[in-house]
Amino acid sequence: MQLEANHVSFRYGTQQWLFRQANFTIHAGEILGLVGPSGVGKTTFGRTLAGYETPYEGTITLDGVPVSTQGYQPIQLVMQHPEKAVNPKWKMRKTLNEGWEPDEALLAKLGIDQKWLNRWPNELSGGELQRFCVARALGPDTRFLIADEMTTMLDAITQAQIWHAVLEIAKERNMGVLVISHDQHLIHRLCTRIIDFNELLDHGMVRT
Numbered sequence: 001m002q003l004e005a006n007h008v009s010f011r012y013g014t015q016q017w018l019f020r021q022a023n024f025t026i027h028a029g030e031i032l033g034l035v036g037p038s039g040v041g042k043t044t045f046g047r048t049l050a051g052y053e054t055p056y057e058g059t060i061t062l063d064g065v066p067v068s069t070q071g072y073q074p075i076q077l078v079m080q081h082p083e084k085a086v087n088p089k090w091k092m093r094k095t096l097n098e099g100w101e102p103d104e105a106l107l108a109k110l111g112i113d114q115k116w117l118n119r120w121p122n123e124l125s126g127g128e129l130q131r132f133c134v135a136r137a138l139g140p141d142t143r144f145l146i147a148d149e150m151t152t153m154l155d156a157i158t159q160a161q162i163w164h165a166v167l168e169i170a171k172e173r174n175m176g177v178l179v180i181s182h183d184q185h186l187i188h189r190l191c192t193r194i195i196d197f198n199e200l201l202d203h204g205m206v207r208t
């Protein structure tokens with residue numbers, strides 16, 4: 001299976017184009033790093049792949065088929081700030097089970113304490129909350145995970161634990177992972193291939 005962006009263009013409103021005619025492929029099981037200068041559009045591109053932004057031109061496809069917006073999304077996004085990704089009015093159990101019901105083995109792998117399920121999001125640390133967001137994204141139908149600075153805000157031990165779990169699951173399920181990060185050390189440790197955002201763009205692209 002492969003996830004592709006085909007000649008995809010995006011800009012916010014009438015701002016300059018962030019990417020135009022961008023082409024990109026990630027294969028099942030691949031751990032791919034995406035790097036590039038701040039503000040160039042990496043987050044926006046990740047959001048577009050995961051269906052959170054609609055491209056002005058081009059298509060996002062899985063094995064050549066446009067990704068449906070209905071039902072569980074096979075391309076899941078985990079972003080940097082978990083507190084922005086959860087409903088503050090929902091207890092963690094409800095948030096966790098929003099799209100599917102993770103089993104105890106997965107919760108244990110991600111270091112999620114059962115006691116946390118009865119808490120509100122603001123009663124958890126950033127690292128604890130991010131573990132929930134990762135678990136929520138790892139449903140059995142997830143084919144690709146977009147990890148956008150997923151562990152940037154976390155301490156080294158939490159970061160290592162989360163990545164260890166994600167890589168293990170990716171291997172078991174042949175799931176592809178796109179790692180967007182400024183952390184060169186992390187990217188080189190995790191990824192089997194690394195691309196620069198500018199490589200996605202056709203040569204001679206004009207941004208304005």
Ligand SMILES: Nc1ncnc2c1ncn2[C@@H]1O[C@H](COP(=O)(O)OP(=O)(O)OP(=O)(O)O)[C@@H](O)[C@H]1O
Nearest residue numbers: 012015018036037038039040041042043044045182
């Ligand atoms: N919702 C939005 N509305 C308007 N402009 C936005 C919006 N989100 C991001 N931008 C702008 O789009 C550009 C690209 O932002 P984006 O977050 O995709 O870049 P990035 O490469 O991920 O940056 P960083 O590495 O700093 O996270 C930036 O100039 C940003 O200010």
